Amino acid sequence: AQRVTQPEKLLSVFKGAPVELKCNYSYSGSPELFWYVQYSRQRLQLLLRHISRESIKGFTADLNKGETSFHLKKPFAQEEDSAMYYCALRGHNAGNMLTFGGGTRLMVKP
Amino acid sequence: DGGITQSPKYLFRKEGQNVTLSCEQNLNHDAMYWYRQDPGQGLRLIYYSQIVNDFQKGDIAEGYSVSREKKESFPLTVTSAQKNPTAFYLCASKGGSLTTDTQYFGPGTRLTVL
Numbered sequence: 001a002q003r004v005t006q007p008e009k010l011l012s013v014f015k016g017a018p019v020e021l022k023c024n025y026s027y028s029g030s031p032e033l034f035w036y037v038q039y040s041r042q043r044l045q046l047l048l049r050h051i052s053r054e055s056i057k058g059f060t061a062d063l064n065k066g067e068t069s070f071h072l073k074k075p076f077a078q079e080e081d082s083a084m085y086y087c088a089l090r091g092h093n094a095g096n097m098l099t100f101g102g103g104t105r106l107m108v109k110p
Numbered sequence: 111d112g113g114i115t116q117s118p119k120y121l122f123r124k125e126g127q128n129v130t131l132s133c134e135q136n137l138n139h140d141a142m143y144w145y146r147q148d149p150g151q152g153l154r155l156i157y158y159s160q161i162v163n164d165f166q167k168g169d170i171a172e173g174y175s176v177s178r179e180k181k182e183s184f185p186l187t188v189t190s191a192q193k194n195p196t197a198f199y200l201c202a203s204k205g206g207s208l209t210t211d212t213q214y215f216g217p218g219t220r221l222t223v224l
Contacts (some may be wrong), residue, residue, distance in 0.1 A: 009150055044153075044200065044215040086152055097168070098213065100145075100153040 002027045002091045004101035012107045013077050021072040021104045023061075023087030031089045033063055033070040034098070038084040047072075047085070057081070077108045113137045116201050116216035123188070123195070123223050131186045131219045133201035141204040142184035143213065146170060146197045153200065159184055188221060196223045 003026040013019050025031060035047040048056045050063040050070060061072045070087060087101040114135040123129045133142065141160045145153040155168030159178040173192025178184055184203075188195045198220050202213040 004152075006152075043217045044202075046212050097155060097158065099155075102150050102152040 002031065002089055002099045004087050004089050004099050006085075006087055006101035006104045008104045009102070010105045010107065012109060014109050015079055016076050019074050019077040019081070019106065019108075021085050021087075021106060023070045023072065023101060025068050025070065025087075025089050027068075027089060027091050029092055030065075031091050033061070034088040034090070035059070035061055035070075035072050036086040036088055036100075038086070040083070044086070077106075079108045079110060082106055082108045114201065114203050114214050114216045116199075116219050118219060119217065121219055121221045123221065125223055126190045128187055128189050129221065131188065131199055131201075131221070133184045133186065133216060134182055135184075135203045135214075135216075136182060137203055137205060137214065138181070139203035139205040139214070140181070142178070143202040143204070144168070144174070144176065144184070144186045145200045145202065147200055147218070148197050156186065156199075195221055197221060 005024045007022050033050040036044050037047040038044045048054055059074045061070050063070050084103050084105050086103045088098045090098050117132045143158045144156040147153050154170050156174050157165055157168050157176040159165035162178055162181050165176050165178050173189055175187045198218050200218050201216040204213045
């Protein structure tokens with residue numbers, strides 16, 4: 001079975017501070033990991049995926065297979081980063097479904 | 111924005127009534143999904159369809175039903191058998207191959223049972 005855990009429901013930081021949103025997963029094979037973001041009054045959208053090794057809006061995430069983690073990081077948080085963030089995993093099961101974590105609400109204070 | 115739409119935005123239902131949530135996409139995507147979003151629980155998959163006239167149960171299908179008669183449409187019916195239907199419902203679609211996994215989400219429907 002595949003499972004995604006986001007241990008923090010709420011993360012509050014000041015503008016300019018570093019931010020790390022934690023994501024741990026459980027999967028027996030080689031998964032694909034994603035971060036989705038939902039800004040206030042906007043729809044859920046893809047932020048980044050691990051296979052692309054990209055930086056989006058200053059965010060990066062590295063897949064650590066040894067620790068089964070995919071933490072989302074940004075060195076200097078901005079107020080516009082305040083949103084709900086979901087980590088998701090795609091295994092290689094029937095249907096190649098995404099499994100989402102419970103989400104972390106990031107609040108960046110001025 | 112656009113491409114995948116859900117209606118209505120807000121829906122109120124009396125206990126014991128069935129209600130149908132609409133999801134339409136003009137992205138020519140084969141796969142469509144219904145999720146339920148509850149605070150602290152993330153998104154949980156209700157049903158999904160990878161092709162027209164075919165659909166599969168997700169993790170929490172009990173009390174729900176779907177149909178996929180057209181590629182563009184994937185309506186979800188919340189039946190009176192659903193014990194706790196008040197929630198935010200998200201529809202998504204995905205194109206490309208099964209291994210391409212950008213899901214595009216609709217704006218959601220908030221269902222409240224009175």
